Amino acid sequence: MPEYVELVSSCKLAQHWFNSVKGNSNLLLKDIHIDASKAEQESSKAHVLAKAGLPYPLAADSKVKRGPRFAQEPVYPPVNVPIVDAAFRLTGVTFNPRNVLLQFHSSSSDVSIAGEWWMQVQMLTHTVVQVYDSSQWRGSISKVNKKDRGFKIGMALDFGDYVMAFLTIDNLFRTFYSRTRETLPAPLLDIYFDFVPALNMIIDWAEDRADSDRSGLASDIIRKAAGIFVGIGVYTISEVMHRAGLLPLLTERELFDDPSRFARFVESFYCHAARAHTDVWSLVKPFLRGKFFISVRNKDRLAYTKWLAVHGKENVLVPKRLQAQYQDLMLWFSSARNEAVPRQRNPESGFFDLVEPTFLQVALKKDHNLGDLIFGKDTWVAQGGKLWVDNPLVAYFNRRSIAVARPNYLHPSVTSYQPFFLPINSLRKSWLETTLYYTSDKPFWCVVPNLPSNTYPAGFSSTTSKGKGKGKKTAKEPPQVTPAPREEKKKQLFDYIVNYSIDYAVGPLDYCGIAHVRHNRIILCRNDPQVSEYICDRLEQGIRRRQHLQPGKQKTANPKAFKRKRAEDELDENRNGDNEDDSASGKMKRRRISVDKRLVLGSLLQDQELGKRHRSAVKSDQEIDGCTVADAELTCEMIATDN
Numbered sequence: 031m032p033e034y035v036e037l038v039s040s041c042k043l044a045q046h047w048f049n050s051v052k053g054n055s056n057l058l059l060k061d062i063h064i065d066a067s068k069a070e071q072e073s074s075k076a077h078v079l080a081k082a083g084l085p086y087p088l089a090a091d092s093k094v095k096r097g098p099r100f101a102q103e104p105v106y107p108p109v110n111v112p113i114v115d116a117a118f119r120l121t122g123v124t125f126n127p128r129n130v131l132l133q134f135h136s137s138s139s140d141v142s143i144a145g146e147w148w149m150q151v152q153m154l155t156h157t158v159v160q161v162y163d164s165s166q167w168r169g170s171i172s173k174v175n176k177k178d179r180g181f182k183i184g185m186a187l188d189f190g191d192y193v194m195a196f197l198t199i200d201n202l203f204r205t206f207y208s209r210t211r212e213t214l215p216a217p218l219l220d221i222y223f224d225f226v227p228a229l230n231m232i233i234d235w236a237e238d239r240a241d242s243d244r245s246g247l248a249s250d251i252i253r254k255a256a257g258i259f260v261g262i263g264v265y266t267i268s269e270v271m272h273r274a275g276l277l278p279l280l281t282e283r284e285l286f287d288d289p290s291r292f293a294r295f296v297e298s299f300y301c302h303a304a305r306a307h308t309d310v311w312s313l314v315k316p317f318l319r320g321k322f323f324i325s326v327r328n329k330d331r332l333a334y335t336k337w338l339a340v341h342g343k344e345n346v347l348v349p350k351r352l353q354a355q356y357q358d359l360m361l362w363f364s365s366a367r368n369e370a371v372p373r374q375r376n377p378e379s380g381f382f383d384l385v386e387p388t389f390l391q392v393a394l395k396k397d398h399n400l401g402d403l404i405f406g407k408d409t410w411v412a413q414g415g416k417l418w419v420d421n422p423l424v425a426y427f428n429r430r431s432i433a434v435a436r437p438n439y440l441h442p443s444v445t446s447y448q449p450f451f452l453p454i455n456s457l458r459k460s461w462l463e464t465t466l467y468y469t470s471d472k473p474f475w476c477v478v479p480n481l482p483s484n485t486y487p488a489g490f491s492s493t494t495s496k497g498k499g500k501g502k503k504t505a506k507e508p509p510q511v512t513p514a515p516r517e518e519k520k521k522q523l524f525d526y527i528v529n530y531s532i533d534y535a536v537g538p539l540d541y542c543g544i545a546h547v548r549h550n551r552i553i554l555c556r557n558d559p560q561v562s563e564y565i566c567d568r569l570e571q572g573i574r575r576r577q578h579l580q581p582g583k584q585k586t587a588n589p590k591a592f593k594r595k596r597a598e599d600e601l602d603e604n605r606n607g608d609n610e611d612d613s614a615s616g617k618m619k620r621r622r623i624s625v626d627k628r629l630v631l632g633s634l635l636q637d638q639e640l641g642k643r644h645r646s647a648v649k650s651d652q653e654i655d656g657c658t659v660a661d662a663e664l665t666c667e668m669i670a671t672d673n
Contacts, residue, residue: 032153034127034261035337038306039314039538040159041125044194046311047161047322048123051192057120059113059134061087061188064094064105065176067201083175085183088113096184097204098154105185107207109143116143120189124211127218127260128152130159131211132187150206150214156199156534157184158541161322162554167193170554179555181542192322197543218260221296222303226398226422229296232258233426236286240430244282245489247509250470251282259299265341265536266302268475272340274298275385278467278474278511279481283489289427290437293400294385296423297393304392313337314538324538325545325552328572331528334537340464340475342524342535347458348477352386355441356462359384359478366482375481376488377438384478385444388452403427406437409445466514466522473514473522480513532577548572 032040051057066080079086088094088106090113095102109116115138122133134147162171167186171193176182184198185205196203208214221228235258244251249267252259262270271278274294276285285291313333319325340346348356362380366373375381387394387405394401394415401415403423411417427434462477490508520526527535534540546553548568553561556569 032155032157033263033266033536034303035266035306035310036158036536036538036541037128037153037261038125039310040153040157041123041130042311043161043314043318043322043324044130044159045123045125046318047192047194048120050322052120055189055191057189057192059116059118059120059187060190062106062113063087063172063183063186063188063193064096065183065201070094083177085172085176085186087188096201097152098202101204103204103206105205107147107149111138111140111143118147125220126150127220128256129216129218131214133211146209148208148211148214150208150216151185151196152204152206152216153196154204155202156542157203158197158324158538158543160195160197160324160543160545162193162195162320163322164191164193166320166323166554166560167195170558170560171195173559174555174557178557181555195543197541199542218257220260220303221300222307225300225396229398230422232296233422236292237426237429239282239286244286245509246282247278247469247511248276248280248282248285249278249474250472253472261303262299264472265338265475268341268473269339270295270298270302272346272476273301273389275383275389277383277478277481278469278476279487279509281487281489281509284487287432288438289403289423289432289434290405290439291383293403293423294383294390297390297400297404300393300396301390309337310538317539319547319552320545320554323545323554325547325554326539327547328528328576330547331535331537331540332525334535334539335524337537338524340477341473342475342522342527343464344523345461345463346477347461349386349388349452349457350459351443351447351452352384353460353462355382355384355443356477358382358441363479363482366485369484372484372486373482374488374490375485381439382441383439385440386452387444387447387450388457391451403434404437405440405445407435413450464519466519467511468514469511474511530576532573 048057063085065083065085066076070076071080071083077086090106090109090111092104092106094105096105097103107113107116107118117137118134119137120132121135122131124131124133130151130153132149132151134149136144136147138144167188171179171183171186181197181199182201184196184201184203186193186195206215219228219231235255249271252262253264253267256262271280274291274297276291276295280291285295314324317324317326317330317333335342359382362382373379385404390404393399394404397416398418398421399416400418400421400423401410401413402417403421404410405413405415407417424434464475464477465479467474467476467480486508514522521531524535527533528540534542545555546569548565551561551565553565553569557566
């Protein structure tokens with residue numbers, strides 16, 4: 031699913047459009063358009079537009095459902111009249127984690143329909159919101175076959191003057207309808223707007239699991255608990271744990287049984303959410319070249335790297351004092367490797383996390399903060415921090431008889447930092463190299479290199495019994511993460527994905543439905559009919575260049591449209607070759623050639639004129655010294671590859 035920042039971005043775009051046009055447009059819903067699935071398209075009852083691979087309007091008797099395989103919901107609202115007759119007028123757009131909530135008011139003469147309605151659009155997997163005006167929708171998006179445009183129309187709400195489209199790569203989204211917001215099926219709590227209720231929800235979740243094994247990696251457990259840690263996915267988990275100073279090998283027990291670590295994680299999650307709500311619009315707004323939809327050049331996609339702290343980065347800029355902590359941690363690693371006896375990663379052995387208070391400053395400045403759990407009550411008060419009297423997290427640890435007075439896993443220097451919070455210009459004075467790990471086949475970026483193999487987490491034994499038989503019990507081994515080789519890490523870097531592949535990276539600027547910019551022209555989708563064929567060809571050439579720039583096996587993620595297009599081009603070339611009249615090929619067709627081709631051909635001609643080589647007879651295919659134009663082109667391609 032889209033992660034927290036992307037969800038906020040889509041909702042803010044929808045709110046920006048709504049607030050801009052609500053005074054000039056009645057925003058009555060006139061149609062709901064969708065792209066048909068493969069099975070729906072092949073049905074004998076399919077709409078004529080669906081059979082052509084184009085978005086089509088849903089009828090009042092539509093039974094189309096979307097969503098996960100075993101939990102699909104109808105796309106059409108539960109009314110038995112055409113959508114125009116239902117007279118739904120859009121009256122509000124609201125953010126909710128994993129969802130965009132749309133509020134409508136019906137002025138239908140049917141009393142069973144009239145009144146307030148809510149639509150909850152659950153954005154799953156790869157979904158983004160774009161808003162088009164009527165000419166853009168009717169002249170471009172709705173005219174291009176779904177296989178050729180580069181994305182699918184999950185659902186498009188047609189308001190006449192404007193169309194709000196939920197664009198997907200796989201048609202995976204879900205809609206719910208209700209007469210009130212309170213009765214929507216998934217009113218998830220948001221940690222930014224509902225911090226105290228969200229914290230209590232996390233505490234309840236942790237308490238329910240307190241008596242279970244909890245020996246799995248914390249990062250995996252958090253990602254899977256999507257209803258609790260809403261918006262934390264594959265890349266956000268790296269960002270949140272880096273800000274909190276938490277390592278990839280931490281088990282669930284190590285994280286949620288330690289007051290300081292638990293509190294740091296929660297405050298880090300809050301900081302991530304707060305930044306999304308306060309700053310993401312300033313990132314996205316410059317790319318609203320069409321007022322209400324995002325369009326980017328390929329280089330614009332790199333803008334999100336400045337937002338990221340650690341994901342997809344070669345190096346990370348950090349304060350000098352965090353660099354000093356890192357050096358001390360490397361000494362601990364070195365000492366542990368030299369010991370014959372395995373060392374436990376606990377406070378007694380001197381192990382600590384890399385904690386920078388400034389990374390959590392936004393969260394620690396709010397009234398309901400967890401500063402006393404993170405740094406200790408005395409230190410927090412001495413630093414001028416506010417105390418939360420009825421802190422539910424303190425009560426949770428008291429119930430479990432876990433001491434909260436003295437924080438664990440902090441470097442000794444942290445509690446005496448002056449100033450406690452650094453100015454912005456001091457946060458980028460040094461740097462650390464990142465390491466890419468894989469946990470459950472998912473990437474995890476971190477500034478800490480692979481931990482010594484002879485260390486083990488708290489709660490595990492240094493040895494495991496491998497005996498079998500009656501009375502024998504095999505101890506569970508600690509979880510492992512796999513550091514990626516340097517070459518693999520290189521291919522997962524953000525700028526590598528953008529510049530040297532056809533894959534999508536992360537962030538609100540990198541979705542299949544984002545419009546393109548070439549030669550200062552906006553291309554709403556691939557094969558946009560409102561853009562010249564030349565501009566569309568330039569876009570395709572850029573995509574193919576990134577696809578084939580690196581040698582090796584073709585990426586399996588290559589879109590089917592590319593494969594089909596390439597096959598069609600090759601077929602056309604073969605047909606053209608078969609239809610050529612050999613008798614008329616005495617004169618070569620004039621065509622433009624690149625600088626490299628000119629150099630190769632020019633060199634061959636010069637050698638001929640100087641008599642350095644024996645000149646053979648000029649054949650019908652314009653062979654020069656045994657080298658045809660095709661051979662010269664192949665030589666140019668080899669030169670380009672070598673360069």
